[in-house]
Structure formats: C-alpha cells, structure tokens
Amino acid sequence: MTDKDESIRSAYRLLPAVDEVLREKTLAALTAEVGRGLLRACVQEVIDLWRTEVAAGELNSDQLATRVAAGDAAREAAALVELDRARGLVPVVNATGVVLHTGLGRAPVHPEAAAAMAQAAASFCVLEVDRFTGARNRRDDRLSELLLRLTGAEAAIAVNNNAAAVFLCLSTFAAGKQAIVSRGELVEIGGSFRVPDVMAQAGAHLVEVGTTNRTRIADYAAALGEQSGLLLKVHTSNFRLVGFTEDVEARELAELGESSGVTSAYDLGSGLIDGEGGGDGDGEDGGCASLDMLEGEPLVRAAVASGVDVVTFSGDKLLGGPQAGLIVGRRPAIEALRANAVYRALRLDKAALAGLEATLDLYLTGRGDELPAREMLLRDGPGLALAAQELAGTLRAMEGLEARVVPGQSEPGSGSAPGIYIDTSLVEVARAGLSSAALAAALRAGNPPVFARIHDDALLLDMRTLLAGDHGRLVTAFEAL
Ligand SMILES: *Cc1c(COP(=O)(O)O)cnc(C)c1O
Secondary structure (H helix, E strand, C coil): CHHHHHHHHHHHHHHHHHHHHHHCHHHHHHHHCCCCHHHHHHHHHHHHHHHHHHHHHHCCCCHHHHHHHHHHHEEEEEEHHHCCCCCCCCCCCEEECCCHHHHHHHCCCCHHHHHHHHHHCCCCCCCCCCCCCCECCCCCCCHHHHHHHHHCEEEEEEECCCCHHHHHHHHHCCCEEEEEEEHHCCEECCEEEEHHHHHHHHHCCEEEEECCCEEEHHHHHHHHCEEEEEEEEECCCCCCCCCCEEEECCHHHEEEEHHHHEEEEEEEEEEHHHHHHHHHCCCCCCCCCCCCHHHHCEEHHHHHCCCCCCCECCCCCCCCCCCEEEEEEEEHHHHHHHHCCCCHHHHHCCCHHHHHHHHHHHHHHHCCCCCCHHHHHHHHHHHHHHHHHHHHHHHHHHEEEEEEEEEEEEEECCCCCCCCEEEEEEEEEEECCHHHHHHHHHHHCCCEEEEEEEECCCCEEEEHCCCCCCHHHHHHHHHHH
16 A cells, blocks of 8 residues: 555545534534535535545645634535525526526516416415306416407417427427428527427428528428428527528418418517507507517517417517417417317416416506516616616725726517617626626626626626616625625
8 A cells, every 4th residue: 555545544534424514513503494404415515525635635634634623514514505595596686688588587577477476376266267157167268368359369378388389389280290381490499499309399290491591482382282280480589581581471371371271370489569469459458669679570469460370479578477388379270279188288387377467467458568578678778878877876986896887789688589789878897806707707696696798808787677676786786795
C-alpha cells in the first residue's frame, strides 16, 4: 500500500456518520420544519461530496478534521435544504420584455381568473353535475357556450394544451389514414412539438404537398384520395416566410374539404381575439382593442368564419388564460373529437376550466384588455418611459449602481407574431466590479428572482412585462444584492 492510499484511508475514517450529523443541535429547528427525510438526504449528499474530494486528493485528513470540528456538515446540509426549497415554482419578476415567455410560464392569468382557479381547486365544485336538475353533464358545457359566443363557432371542446388539441384531431380523423399538409407548414414549435412527429404518434401518415415557399389549393386537391383523412393548415407561428411565397387560405381548404368529404383543420397556435371579435360582435357587450402591432397573426373568429371543420389554439398564449388547448368548429367534427377515447386522457382539470371560464367572461363583458398579456402588449410609449425613469431614478440612488433609460424593443414571444418587435423603454443597469452576466445571475438567484435581458453586454430591464407590484420587487431585489 502506498503512502497516498494510507492517507486517503485514514481520511475516510474521519468522515462523520449521517446520524451523527442529524443529531447536531443546530439542525433541530430545520428538522422540525422540513422533516427528517429531506435533511437526511442532504447530509448524505454532503458526506458523499467530501468522500469524492478525499478520493481525488483534494481534501486531506487535517482539512477534513477541521471541517468536522467546525460542524460544516450540518451547515452545508442546511444550505442544500434552502436551495431545494428555493427551487420550487416561485413567482419571478419578468423583466425580459418577452410577454409570453415559455420558460417563465407564458401568460400570467388575470387576478379574477387566478382567484377562480384557487377556489375551484380548494373546494368541491359542480364539475360534472347540473345543480338545478341534479343530472350529470359535461365538464366543459359552460366553457363551450362561452367559446361559441366569443368565436362564432357551432361547437367547442377543450383539452390540456394545444399540442393535445392537434393530436386529438389527428387521432380522430387521420389515424391509419393520410393527413395532407403543406411543406411550408411542417413546423417545429419550441419544446419538441414537431408536426411530423405528432402525426406519427397519432398514427397518421403525412402527405406533404407543395414546396417550402409555395403551396396552392391544386396541390392539396391532387393529393386527395381514398386514404385522405384530414386537410391540415398550420400557422407558422414562430417563423416568417418572406419573398416569393404563397399559401392556401383557410377558406379554400374548407371548400376543398367540403366538396371532397374530408375534414379540414386549422391549427392557429395562438388564439387571438381581437377588436370587435372580442365579444358577441354586436358592439354592445364585448369588444376589446385591436392588437394592430401583431400584424398578420390570424384571428380565431376569422378562422372559424372561413368554414374549416376544426380550429385549434392555445389557452395560455395570446388568449391570456391558463394552459389549455381549445378546439372550436363545426358540430359533427367536434362531436367526433369528443367521442374519441383519447379525449378522456387529454381533458382539462377543474382549476384550468375555472380559469378559462373567468378569462372568457372578461372578454365577453368587454374587459378583455385587462388580461395581463393584452394589457402589456397595449402599453404605450409615454407610460413605459415614465415607469423606466422612475425605476432608473430609484436604482441610481443605490450605492454602486448605475442606471439609465434606453429605448429598445419587446417581443410577444411563445411562437406568436414572429419577427414582430414593439418599441419599449428599458432601464440599463450596471454595478461596479460585476459583469452583466454575473449581475443577471445574481438577480435570478436573488429574492425575489428577477429575469433580465442581456444585449450587447448590457443588462436591461424591460418595463413592458412588469406586473403590478414588480417595481417594488425590483427595488427589493437590488437592495438584497
Ligand atoms: C404553440 C403552438 C402549438 C402547441 O401549443 P401548446 O399550447 O404549447 O401545446 C401547436 N401549434 C402551433 C402552430 C403553435 O404555435
């Protein structure tokens, strides 16, 4: 045995036992708070780490003895417990300027929707019974009615997310059959939603028509045959094809489907309710601002009016509600979706249903522009500049911080309105002796966590995506640095 082996073995003997560390008085309060299981795992992790350091020759007996005597194992385990707790789904300040940020949970729901969700989750509710007749009903009866009023569709159904909505369509109409899609629309949406892969999972055979940049209705017509199950149009929601391009309008696809007896579907991705479409369309109740800056983003009402059998869109993108996949369209097609056994595995839970009902109620009562995602997109230049000046002033007064207002651009995000940027006001912040990347990392790890943007090595805070109370939270976060 070499001297080195011997010194490693003697160091191993100094490693504390897990139970010994757990008995330390300094951990008593924490044990009571978080329970023994988590603490035991953390102590084990610390000891394992020390053992690796000993094996690598990075930690000798003397150093280890000093750590043990100082009670470092308990201290480090306690720090791991804190880290574990900070990893939960904590709220963060979104100062990135990306309104629908997939990493940060897309649309924040309206406070009334959040309250409805919390209430449904914490209590019993009339999920599948009619309280006036006592008879069983469908969980999405009311949601469907609201969707019909909002979109002009004949029927509606809701599932867990829009990927599930597209999957349900393919599984219902094209399993073992062909789904015909334009080559220019075989998109990948972030988070591994790839149209060809979803088709394969649903058992549909993909038939690609047209070319990457141009597809005509005659291309779809030529592909129709005995095996055709679905004519599918997909909104290319996260990129933009420019130049010599042509795609088929939903109306043409609907007409082709109608005349050939093949179901037609339009996956919108984001569900934009806009202008007069936001409401019953009679100009009295309902109605919301037109999000003109999202030029080219298809409207749900227009997609429905095109006559396609099925229109699918997300609940938590531009609609501004909780995560969901909403499907509206013609009654026979929607009833076929409902009859598919797969629907049972994709249906919505009561909290999401309650949140969606509250969100649609806001549109239908003319308050759609209060939805946080819409309100953020609608913020105007002077208001944003004022907010930036106020924040910059407060931050400048803090020791070691430099802050100034600079112009910049926000993004709708989450694969809606690609290539669209909206003018905004930013606060550029610098701290002496700290790189922007290090400052951004400290802000993310801080309390409350803040997500900023880095551009050209500058740390930027976008005023567009701040929620009520975030100004104060930002100040707290910088004070805590
Ligand atoms: C976002 C998107 C999806 C997926 O929707 P999720 O709600 O994220 O499941 C599907 N299709 C298109 C065109 C999209 O933009």
